[in-house]
């Protein structure tokens with residue numbers, strides 16, 4: 001679970017309109033990059049993002065283990081989240097697009113016209129002031145289960 005201080009969120013203007021989209025875009029990018037470090041499958045990692053967590057009163061991203069029984073992915077993430085965030089930032093900076101594209105922060109329709117710059121800012125602030133706390137696996141996700149968490153059971157029953 002990665003949270004941003006309310007102060008930083010305010011400074012970035014994240015709580016307003018389209019900019020909130022940059023927060024979830026940051027989450028999606030982190031989720032995409034993280035499996036490289038965790039050596040897991042992308043679908044092993046669940047993501048929920050809240051621009052203003054009802055529990056923490058500030059923006060929160062929840063990256064969690066979707067493997068049945070858990071295989072310690074959140075512990076690994078806790079230890080290595082900075083590497084993951086740095087890698088995500090490198091993706092943003094390394095992409096040749098101007099405003100964001102599916103190869104980096106996502107299509108403009110999803111992350112907003114200013115999404116690429118905002119996601120870069122958010123990642124830089126996360127690296128500077130963000131706090132990653134391991135969520136308590138006994139408690140699960142705080143607050144109501146965000147619908148996105150359970151939304152993609154694609155292929156779950158296959159094989």
Ligand SMILES: [Zn+2]
Pocket residue numbers: 095096097098100101102103104105
């Ligand atoms: Zn791009």
